[in-house]
Amino acid sequence: MHIVQRYFDAFNAGDTATMLDCLTDDVAHHVNEGNIRTGKEKFSEFCDHMSRCYKENLTDMVVFDGAEGRRAAAEYIVNGTYLQTDSGLPEARGQTYRLPAGSFFDLRDGKIARVTTYYNLADWVAQVS
Template sequence: MTPLDIVKQYYAYFNQQNWQGMLSLVHPEVRHEPNQGEARIGLDKFREFLQLMDESYEETLTEQVFFTASDESPRIATEFVVNGIYKKGEEGFPEACNQPYVLPAAAFLEVRDGKISRVTTYYNLPLWIKLVS
């Protein structure tokens, strides 16, 4: 599979809520750079993040577009719309009561050794807070 194929499959797994499938495409030394906060390094930290996301949010990505210099380029960017439900509150965020939200977002990924080695995600956090408040 090309790096682009790997990233597309990763997001297909995301929309299927197939966390094991996602993890199978992630490099053991993955660097996950969230919109806010410190980077998470390693598969265990990424697995913990996915578990928290599964408990707190139900999300599907639509209108996804991928950008890359070529199918073989190790760096891929993607733009999408997050269609979500806020199920369980997190510290420092509004209380959760299954509020729906629709939010534009983007991510930058890098593939190394046939696995996703970096995921950097961006979205408008103040807009998300407004949507769920």
């Protein structure tokens, strides 16, 4: 199984430990809005925060492989529920949302060394407001 597919299968299962196992120790996590987080500890903290505020399942996944196994990308639909108000965002009241997203990866030694995720934040805000 491709490491990116394993990562997303773990995401959908809520299995942060397996997600972390897919990453290099020095993983660079580029989030849609915010600073780059470096390392598994920062990634784990991000996952804990996201699990408190959101319940998400990714569907319609297409994984792309390129650059002789050094790069990959994925396109998917985020199906979510907004569970707890996230700082600086609209109030959470259990709203559901559905929006397209994409992630880009650098791969090294069979692991993910960079994760960059993009989605339309304005679309998400409109759906939960």
